[in-house]
Amino acid sequence: MEDAGFDRAQAAALARQVGLDFGAALTVALAYIGDRLGLFKLMAAGEALTAQQIAQRAGLNERYIREWASTMAAAGYLDYRAADETFRMTREQAMVLNREDNTYFTGGAFQYAVACYRQIGGLMDAFRAGGGVPFSAFGSEIIEAIERLFHAGYEAWVADQWIPAAPELKAKLDAGAEVAEVGCGAGQCIVPVAAAFPNSRFTGYDVDAASIARARAKAAHAGIGHRLVFEHAAAENIPAADRFDLVMAFNCIHDMAHPRAALSTIRRALKPGGILLWSEADASDRLEDNLTPIGRTMYGASTMHCMTVSLANGGEGLGAVIGEGLARELAREAGFAGFERLPVKNPYHQLFAVRK
Numbered sequence: 376m377e378d379a380g381f382d383r384a385q386a387a388a389l390a391r392q393v394g395l396d397f398g399a400a401l402t403v404a405l406a407y408i409g410d411r412l413g414l415f416k417l418m419a420a421g422e423a424l425t426a427q428q429i430a431q432r433a434g435l436n437e438r439y440i441r442e443w444a445s446t447m448a449a450a451g452y453l454d455y456r457a458a459d460e461t462f463r464m465t466r467e468q469a470m471v472l473n474r475e476d477n478t479y480f481t482g483g484a485f486q487y488a489v490a491c492y493r494q495i496g497g498l499m500d501a502f503r504a505g506g507g508v509p510f511s512a513f514g515s516e517i518i519e520a521i522e523r524l525f526h527a528g529y530e531a532w533v534a535d536q537w538i539p540a541a542p543e544l545k546a547k548l549d550a551g552a553e554v555a556e557v558g559c560g561a562g563q564c565i566v567p568v569a570a571a572f573p574n575s576r577f578t579g580y581d582v583d584a585a586s587i588a589r590a591r592a593k594a595a596h597a598g599i600g601h602r603l604v605f606e607h608a609a610a611e612n613i614p615a616a617d618r619f620d621l622v623m624a625f626n627c628i629h630d631m632a633h634p635r636a637a638l639s640t641i642r643r644a645l646k647p648g649g650i651l652l653w654s655e656a657d658a659s660d661r662l663e664d665n666l667t668p669i670g671r672t673m674y675g676a677s678t679m680h681c682m683t684v685s686l687a688n689g690g691e692g693l694g695a696v697i698g699e700g701l702a703r704e705l706a707r708e709a710g711f712a713g714f715e716r717l718p719v720k721n722p723y724h725q726l727f728a729v730r731k
């Protein structure tokens with residue numbers, strides 16, 4: 376029975392959307408399998424292959440591969456040619472799904488989503504009782520997922536666009552500066568930035584020991600271990616005072632249990648005239664402006680990961696959706712003298728230069 380005033384068209388449109396979301400959720404899980412079992416890698420050369428050939432080369436079960444490849448073709452992740460029943464990955468599909476060295480690559484998203492799904496029991500407990508799911512519970516996959524989501528962007532943007540956007544910074548780093556990154560994760564940003572500025576010295580801080588271990592290995596591999604050290608420390612506990620010309624904090628202040636204390640410590644660790652470069656997802660302060668497809672990704676990641684890891688540590692649970700207004704307010708409260716949103720165009724981040 377339908378109530379008077381029931382809008383059939385609206386209900387039908389929402390049901391269609393939920394149906395699409397349902398298919399998208401299943402596609403994400405199966406794309407994760409393609410990523411983890413090396414199927415995207417195997418297809419990346421662009422060769423047209425039958426399901427049987429894919430299965431043989433991968434050493435996997437053919438029946439599963441046929442169903443998997445059909446899902447991927449229906450999703451637009453692979454092309455299908457009916458004439459010879461082959462599947463093929465185009466160059467563009469390979470850029471997005473396989474080639475980790477470019478900013479179109481989004482393979483880390485499948486890994487991130489599945490790592491979050493795995494914690495859904497703990498998350499529901501937190502909905503009931505408060506608290507959260509600690510970062511460490513998400514395991515090594517979340518560290519790798521975040522690294523894979525962001526490293527190509529940091530390699531492309533930070534040294535070439537973000538640091539030069541605050542003109543005096545580039546000159547300082549070229550000449551030789553003291554630089555820190557807080558919440559450095561697996562070193563996805565600080566390692567390429569350190570490589571780009573050979574006269575400067577770098578210190579990466581993260582509260583997660585497994586991330587720091589991965590970052591150290593990455594720096595050693597890049598051969599810059601002598602200019603780049605890592606410390607297993609929370610941003611709010613950095614002991615240094617008046618030491619750094621630049622502190623970078625990308626996509627991490629909102630994850631922190633005590634972001635206000637962290638900002639205040641960062642201010643103290645900066646030299647007079649030093650700058651905090653701070654990025655957050657490009658969101659508005661107003662919920663009504665964020666009711667978009669990208670907004671749902673931000674609030675979704677925040678609920679399932681960013682906010683819950685902060686609340687798990689008795690933290691503030693700021694959440695991943697921070698607009699310029701709140702960032703400005705937090706910087707002011709921490710005692711910073713200047714705050715400016717830098718005019719960099721970016722598909723994901725908004726970038727603030729905050730002066731001591």
Ligand SMILES: C[S@@+](CC[C@H](N)C(=O)[O-])C[C@H]1O[C@@H](n2cnc3c(N)ncnc32)[C@H](O)[C@@H]1O
Binds near residue numbers: 521558608610611
């Ligand atoms: C979403 S990840 C971002 C990593 C990296 N900055 C990036 O953008 O790819 C957030 C990172 O902040 C770290 N973190 C959380 N709280 C922290 C704190 N209080 N001090 C330092 N790092 C912290 C986490 O361990 C994690 O590595």
